[in-house]
Amino acid sequence: MNSRVAMWTAGVIVVGIALIAMSKAGALGPLENAVLTVISPLEKGLRNASDPVAEWLTNLGELNDLSSENKELRAENERLKGEVARLRENESRLQELEKLLQVEQAYPDQEFLAASVLAKDPSNLKEVIAIDRGKGDGVREGMVVVTEGHSLVGTVTSVLDGYSWVTLITDPNSAVSAMVQESRAQGVVTGSYSRQLSIEFVAQGAAVKEGDVVITSAIGGHYPPGLVMGRVTAVQSTPQELFKKVSVEPLASLARLETVLVLTSFVPLNLESP
Amino acid sequence: MSYYLAVPLLLVAALVQAAVMPSFPVLGAYPNLVLVLVVSWTVVRGQREGMVVVPIGGLCLGLVSSQPVGVALLAAAPVVLLAELREARLTQSDLLLAIALVLASSLVYETVFLLILQVMGESVQWWGSFSRVILPTAIINSLFTLPLYWLVWWGSTRFRRPHSL
Numbered sequence: 001m002n003s004r005v006a007m008w009t010a011g012v013i014v015v016g017i018a019l020i021a022m023s024k025a026g027a028l029g030p031l032e033n034a035v036l037t038v039i040s041p042l043e044k045g046l047r048n049a050s051d052p053v054a055e056w057l058t059n060l061g062e063l064n065d066l067s068s069e070n071k072e073l074r075a076e077n078e079r080l081k082g083e084v085a086r087l088r089e090n091e092s093r094l095q096e097l098e099k100l101l102q103v104e105q106a107y108p109d110q111e112f113l114a115a116s117v118l119a120k121d122p123s124n125l126k127e128v129i130a131i132d133r134g135k136g137d138g139v140r141e142g143m144v145v146v147t148e149g150h151s152l153v154g155t156v157t158s159v160l161d162g163y164s165w166v167t168l169i170t171d172p173n174s175a176v177s178a179m180v181q182e183s184r185a186q187g188v189v190t191g192s193y194s195r196q197l198s199i200e201f202v203a204q205g206a207a208v209k210e211g212d213v214v215i216t217s218a219i220g221g222h223y224p225p226g227l228v229m230g231r232v233t234a235v236q237s238t239p240q241e242l243f244k245k246v247s248v249e250p251l252a253s254l255a256r257l258e259t260v261l262v263l264t265s266f267v268p269l270n271l272e273s274p
Numbered sequence: 275m276s277y278y279l280a281v282p283l284l285l286v287a288a289l290v291q292a293a294v295m296p297s298f299p300v301l302g303a304y305p306n307l308v309l310v311l312v313v314s315w316t317v318v319r320g321q322r323e324g325m326v327v328v329p330i331g332g333l334c335l336g337l338v339s340s341q342p343v344g345v346a347l348l349a350a351a352p353v354v355l356l357a358e359l360r361e362a363r364l365t366q367s368d369l370l371l372a373i374a375l376v377l378a379s380s381l382v383y384e385t386v387f388l389l390i391l392q393v394m395g396e397s398v399q400w401w402g403s404f405s406r407v408i409l410p411t412a413i414i415n416s417l418f419t420l421p422l423y424w425l426v427w428w429g430s431t432r433f434r435r436p437h438s439l
Contacts, residue, residue, distance in 0.1 A: 005354065008325050012351045015329075019336070019344030020390075028343055035337045039285075043293040054297035119292035121340045124303045124407045125388060128340040130292075158340060165340040172403070173396050193399070193406040194302060255296065 033160040040132060043119045111265035113137060117257045127171035127191060133262060134162040144223055144263040147252040151228040152216060153260050168254050169229060170195045177219040178229060183207040186217060189229055197230055197248040204244060208235050214248050221269030276433055280327045287311050288334040301410040305418040308335050313353055313379050314423040317372040318430045321357040328353050349387040353379045369423055376419045380412035
């Protein structure tokens with residue numbers, strides 16, 4: 001390595017470390033916010049343009065699965081048609097009443113802030129998305145983010161004036177106190193580099209089976225209880241292990257989020273003023 | 275090729291990487307277009323120009339990333355050191371050299387990136403990240419080298435400029 005390259009390397013290391021320190025201290029916040037302000041319309045446009053292609057490719061890849069699923073659905077459809085005839089008269093009125101009742105009972109005092117997803121962190125090592133709401137909209141670090149169907153997306157980990165970064169529950173560093181709705185078995189849902197979820201620390205004696213629904217628990221105070229995260233897809237249990245290995249499939253399509261809701265009325269314990 | 279082209283080219287690559295590529299994962303990962311571009315640029319135009327475009331690429335990535343701005347800059351820096359291999363002329367084919375350098379640079383980039391995250395306090399699973407992210411990303415980056423190398427090579431012949439800094 002010649003002296004010019006050595007000097008360059010030393011310079012880049014010094015500048016890199018200085019930038020990290022400044023960024024951590026928030027000194028580059030205005031610059032980062034300005035850059036996102038300029039590029040966010042472009043990012044939105046690019047996302048909108050690419051989404052139909054991505055959806056088509058996904059469907060193409062799932063053609064075999066869709067074929068067998070279609071057969072099953074046809075059979076189920078025939079059976080359901082009989083029931084539909086019986087329930088048709090009451091159906092629409094009942095659905096409206098149920099919707100109102102569910103929303104009011106589940107989230108009586110909750111306030112949500114709708115946000116559009118702009119981009120994903122360009123690194124494969126991080127599962128973090130950018131949304132178009134920030135400090136100016138009342139968003140704070142630690143706030144909980146859910147889908148329009150109220151299943152858990154993640155938490156706000158970095159806030160700029162007009163934008164925020166949300167770490168998804170599938171991020172390898174994410175850990176959420178959870179419980180299995182059916183058996184009330186407690187555990188911690190963690191993300192991974194394969195973008196899959198698993199529940200850690202589920203006791204061997206806990207009754208957990210495939211298809212069970214996994215929801216947030218109130219333990220830790222970081223999340224409101226009862227938010228849906230996913231369904232159990234596999235349970236592995238070996239007598240010599242202390243805990244079961246439980247795999248979970250996220251209910252929301254976290255790779256394809258377009259709009260999310262920031263839960264502004266729930267204040268996590270670490271955000272409460274002393 | 276003018277450095278003025280580098281800024282919009284790398285910024286567009288960073289935008290596409292953040293906004294579009296996550297919708298098209300291959301082997302569970304998506305390519306680092308900016309890294310592939312700066313390596314291709316360095317192979318086509320030499321280490322001296324690499325010393326200019328690598329920091330630009332690192333900054334562009336940093337500005338569209340959730341991580342502190344300097345992380346991608348530090349992770350991309352070894353590209354210039356690896357470009358010493360170009361001067362050694364291990365192969366007559368620049369394209370093969372570019373693919374080999376992209377493979378090596380990707381492995382080093384992701385490893386340094388992860389190391390910085392660990393230093394900043396994040397927990398890191400080294401084996402899990404290597405088998406599920408680092409290696410697939412390096413392979414995908416290598417696959418994307420052909421079109422991006424061609425783009426840089428075409429730009430280099432089309433918008434020729436002197437080799438001096």
